Amino acid sequence: MRLHIARLTLNNFRNHAALDLQLDARPVCLFGPNGAGKTNILEALTMLAPGRGLRSASLTDVARAGDDEMRAQPNLSQVWTVSARVAQDGEETVLGAGAERTPEGGVKRLARRDGQPATAAELADAARMTWLTPAMDRLWSGPAGDRRRFFDRLTLARATEHGQAAAAYERAMRERQRLLSDRVFDNAWLGGLEREMSAHGAAIAAARVETLHRLQDAIDARPDGAFPKALLALEGLLEARFERGAKSADVEEDFAELLRDVRGRDAGAGRALDGPHRSDLKARHAAKNMDADQCSTGEQKALLLGLTLAQARALANDPGAGPSLILIDEAAAHLDAVRRAALFEELLANPGQAWLTGTDENLFEAFGERAQMFEVRDGAVSGV
Numbered sequence: 001m002r003l004h005i006a007r008l009t010l011n012n013f014r015n016h017a018a019l020d021l022q023l024d025a026r027p028v029c030l031f032g033p034n035g036a037g038k039t040n041i042l043e044a045l046t047m048l049a050p051g052r053g054l055r056s057a058s059l060t061d062v063a064r065a066g067d068d069e070m071r072a073q074p075n076l077s078q079v080w081t082v083s084a085r086v087a088q089d090g091e092e093t094v095l096g097a098g099a100e101r102t103p104e105g106g107v108k109r110l111a112r113r114d115g116q117p118a119t120a121a122e123l124a125d126a127a128r129m130t131w132l133t134p135a136m137d138r139l140w141s142g143p144a145g146d147r148r149r150f151f152d153r154l155t156l157a158r159a160t161e162h163g164q165a166a167a168a169y170e171r172a173m174r175e176r177q178r179l180l181s182d183r184v185f186d187n188a189w190l191g192g193l194e195r196e197m198s199a200h201g202a203a204i205a206a207a208r209v210e211t212l213h214r215l216q217d218a219i220d221a222r223p224d225g226a227f228p229k230a231l232l233a234l235e236g237l238l239e240a241r242f243e244r245g246a247k248s249a250d251v252e253e254d255f256a257e258l259l260r261d262v263r264g265r266d267a268g269a270g271r272a273l274d275g276p277h278r279s280d281l282k283a284r285h286a287a288k289n290m291d292a293d294q295c296s297t298g299e300q301k302a303l304l305l306g307l308t309l310a311q312a313r314a315l316a317n318d319p320g321a322g323p324s325l326i327l328i329d330e331a332a333a334h335l336d337a338v339r340r341a342a343l344f345e346e347l348l349a350n351p352g353q354a355w356l357t358g359t360d361e362n363l364f365e366a367f368g369e370r371a372q373m374f375e376v377r378d379g380a381v382s383g384v
């Protein structure tokens with residue numbers, strides 16, 4: 001089972017007016033000066049995944065600015081598009097993402113699979129991916145929300161229904177909070193919303209716990225190497241129950257009861273203080289027995305890389321998932337030459353294609369002929 005992008009085309013995506021890359025299955029290395037458009041290419045690929053891509057950008061942010069042709073034709077329907085021909089085991093699927101103008105003058109998101117409208121989950125199913133960017137270097141010492149979102153993306157790559165559960169949970173939580181803020185203590189109405197929160201909340205927590213175990217298994221299956229082993233843990237009310245072997249129905253019932261009991265408190269706080277929207281991911285550097293946020297910058301990066309590689313192995317071993325692409329922006333940042341070479345070997349062993357960026361071609365020397373090199377300059381790409 002192998003997965004790769006055989007062709008990537010971008011139209012009016014950030015600084016890329018029109019890009020057309022023909023590719024084979026080898027890792028794709030993009031090099032060039034700052035501001036050339038390397039990260040933009042990785043970001044374009046992540047627009048095919050659920051969510052808003054690796055910069056969490058809006059549909060209009062990524063549209064190419066300063067395009068005279070676009071301005072001359074304000075009714076041009078396609079604002080920007082990303083299209084990828086995905087090859088897996090001799091079969092090809094064309095995935096498309098983009099934004100289209102609506103008659104009212106707004107923009108709406110487009111998603112296509114083989115020319116037909118598709119859901120985010122259908123796209124994700126055809127091209128699983130995990131990415132790492134320099135912005136994630138502070139993941140272990142930054143806010144819990146960033147780690148939670150990171151972990152939810154890992155969960156989403158395995159269980160595509162996780163996205164719907166999270167959206168439904170958020171909707172019910174917002175509605176409950178609106179009632180509480182307006183002092184509408186309508187027991188039946190609130191109770192209904194709390195039951196929705198607890199059903200979706202339990203599903204979210206159960207999916208996270210399952211992801212954590214699969215990841216930890218993938219980590220533990222390997223001897224300690226260039227990337228330190230992490231000991232992972234989820235901190236969260238419902239996750240802790242599942243970790244202790246509780247049944248889903250009990251977790252749900254108890255959470256609904258708790259929510260009913262804390263209505264007054266949540267009304268005062270202006271938000272729900274308990275639930276899976278408050279959970280956090282913890283990691284320890286196993287060999288040093290040290291919390292990730294106490295590790296050096298390079299060690300934190302190595303932990304994150306190890307986790308990303310473990311995620312790809314866990315997905316590949318999961319009959320419900322499969323191979324996944326690994327995107328690493330500024331792959332060499334914080335890595336010494338030995339770790340960099342080890343990373344390349346791991347990426348070559350992954351059944352999904354790797355995409356890497358760096359300012360200098362020499363950073364990718366250890367790949368030799370085993371990777372395809374492209375130079376990016378001012379939104380144009382040339383093969384090397």
Ligand SMILES: Nc1ncnc2c1ncn2[C@@H]1O[C@H](COP(=O)(O)OP(=O)(O)OP(=O)(O)O)[C@@H](O)[C@H]1O
Pocket residue numbers: 013014015016032033034035036037038039040041061062063064065066359376
């Ligand atoms: N919507 C947009 N329209 C046009 N250009 C954009 C848009 N958004 C960003 N850019 C430009 O795209 C350029 C390339 O950005 P990108 O982040 O891809 O560079 P990079 O090659 O990764 O550089 P670095 O090595 O510094 O990370 C930047 O100069 C930025 O100003």
Ligand SMILES: [Mg+2]
Pocket residue numbers: 038039040329357
């Ligand atoms: Mg960049």
